[in-house]
Amino acid sequence: MASKNSSEIPEDTYVELIEATISAVYETGYADLGVRDIDAKFSKSRQLIHHYFDGKDELITELLVYLLSDEHEEIASSMDADPLTKLNAELDNILLSTYMDDDEFWKVFTVVYEIQAQAHHNAEHQRLLNELTDEYVAHLSEILQDGIDEGIFDDVNPQQIAMLINDLIAGAHIRKIHLGQDEAPGNARETIDQLIVSRLLVNSSTDTMSGI
Amino acid sequence: MASKNSSEIPEDTYVELIEATISAVYETGYADLGVRDIDAKFSKSRQLIHHYFDGKDELITELLVYLLSDEHEEIASSMDADPLTKLNAELDNILLSTYMDDDEFWKVFTVVYEIQAQAHHNAEHQRLLNELTDEYVAHLSEILQDGIDEGIFDDVNPQQIAMLINDLIAGAHIRKIHLGQDEAPGNARETIDQLIVSRLLVNSSTDTMSGI
Numbered sequence: 001m002a003s004k005n006s007s008e009i010p011e012d013t014y015v016e017l018i019e020a021t022i023s024a025v026y027e028t029g030y031a032d033l034g035v036r037d038i039d040a041k042f043s044k045s046r047q048l049i050h051h052y053f054d055g056k057d058e059l060i061t062e063l064l065v066y067l068l069s070d071e072h073e074e075i076a077s078s079m080d081a082d083p084l085t086k087l088n089a090e091l092d093n094i095l096l097s098t099y100m101d102d103d104e105f106w107k108v109f110t111v112v113y114e115i116q117a118q119a120h121h122n123a124e125h126q127r128l129l130n131e132l133t134d135e136y137v138a139h140l141s142e143i144l145q146d147g148i149d150e151g152i153f154d155d156v157n158p159q160q161i162a163m164l165i166n167d168l169i170a171g172a173h174i175r176k177i178h179l180g181q182d183e184a185p186g187n188a189r190e191t192i193d194q195l196i197v198s199r200l201l202v203n204s205s206t207d208t209m210s211g212i
Numbered sequence: 213m214a215s216k217n218s219s220e221i222p223e224d225t226y227v228e229l230i231e232a233t234i235s236a237v238y239e240t241g242y243a244d245l246g247v248r249d250i251d252a253k254f255s256k257s258r259q260l261i262h263h264y265f266d267g268k269d270e271l272i273t274e275l276l277v278y279l280l281s282d283e284h285e286e287i288a289s290s291m292d293a294d295p296l297t298k299l300n301a302e303l304d305n306i307l308l309s310t311y312m313d314d315d316e317f318w319k320v321f322t323v324v325y326e327i328q329a330q331a332h333h334n335a336e337h338q339r340l341l342n343e344l345t346d347e348y349v350a351h352l353s354e355i356l357q358d359g360i361d362e363g364i365f366d367d368v369n370p371q372q373i374a375m376l377i378n379d380l381i382a383g384a385h386i387r388k389i390h391l392g393q394d395e396a397p398g399n400a401r402e403t404i405d406q407l408i409v410s411r412l413l414v415n416s417s418t419d420t421m422s423g424i
Contacts, residue, residue: 116390117329119390120322171379180332
């Protein structure tokens with residue numbers, strides 16, 4: 001964990017504090033955030049926050065550590081299905097928030113992009129966000145490699161396709177979150193299906209980019 | 213223009229003020245920005261800024277109006293070449309900054325993404341950023357349509373491919389600017405070439421996603 005002694009916090013208090021941090025960044029934004037805004041969402045005393053964390057930047061670091069361990073868990077428990085089903089489930093999840101309450105999902109992503117937009121000013125936040133991206137790309141890449149090994153997908157460069165999908169997701173997320181284009185993630189989901197996933201399949205009848 | 217009477221400002225003073233605004237946002241960030249930071253980069257008096265603009269948000273609006281008119285001009289003057297050459301030139305420009313000093317290019321884009329990350333808090337900024345995106349996508353789409361009409365490109369959905377390219381560019385820009393991945397735009401340029409542009413070509417020999 002980011003704070004030297006944050007592992008001493010009881011689990012339910014820790015989760016409540018992380019959720020309070022997410023809500024505070026979501027409502028106040030990163031720039032205007034103070035520990036008092038996080039405290040306002042937190043049932044325990046502000047002294048407890050100050051005992052474990054040295055200001056808002058360390059709380060944001062802890063939030064990123066939490067999201068990273070959450071990502072580890074989700075990847076570890078990802079269902080035992082064939083690679084195509086797995087890939088489609090991942091894309092549905094990250095673009096259509098299939099497995100989560102929609103408002104809660106976009107709240108977390110809004111906060112992540114808010115922190116990311118300031119990450120060039122904080123080396124530790126930048127390192128953790130790079131780790132989040134790297135893990136996600138490695139996870140997609142692994143699904144693609146499994147599909148190649150099983151003869152379902154063509155012999156593509158899995159790392160390159162995984163990064164392409166990652167960038168498309170980020171572009172669509174940002175158009176929704178910052179530009180208010182609510183249809184962007186759904187449209188990106190269709191585009192990825194039509195122009196990328198369906199072309200990965202061995203013996204796919206569609207060549208080039210046409211036929212839509 | 214955004215400010216009712218900003219058209220009265222002499223052209224060179226206007227351009228100097230826009231450049232001062234870009235430098236101030238780049239160095240100070242959007243959140244901590246004050247008119248004094250812009251004034252510090254500007255040779256004329258701060259009274260002149262206050263005479264024409266009602267605070268930093270109106271100056272940011274003016275900056276976006278300026279970038280939009282700049283985009284109009286660039287699109288209008290885009291060279292008279294075949295659609296494939298034109299498309300490649302656009303991609304080289306926006307990912308490899310072929311036609312501009314590299315530092316100046318990334319400075320402007322850093323500022324645009326900085327403003328974009330706050331755009332959900334300012335309806336006027338959001339509207340102008342949507343216009344910038346829409347115009348860029350429409351421009352790419354037009355190049356693709358010309359290529360289809362001339363029989364160079366397959367009969368694709370130009371709007372869909374243009375949006376896909378736009379999202380890939382945004383994803384790669386953000387990885388460079390916010391996550392410090394300097395190689396991201398160059399890698400995205402190669403990926404777009406190998407997996408999208410080369411597959412647009414009529415009778416392209418590469419089918420599906422493999423063969424890289």
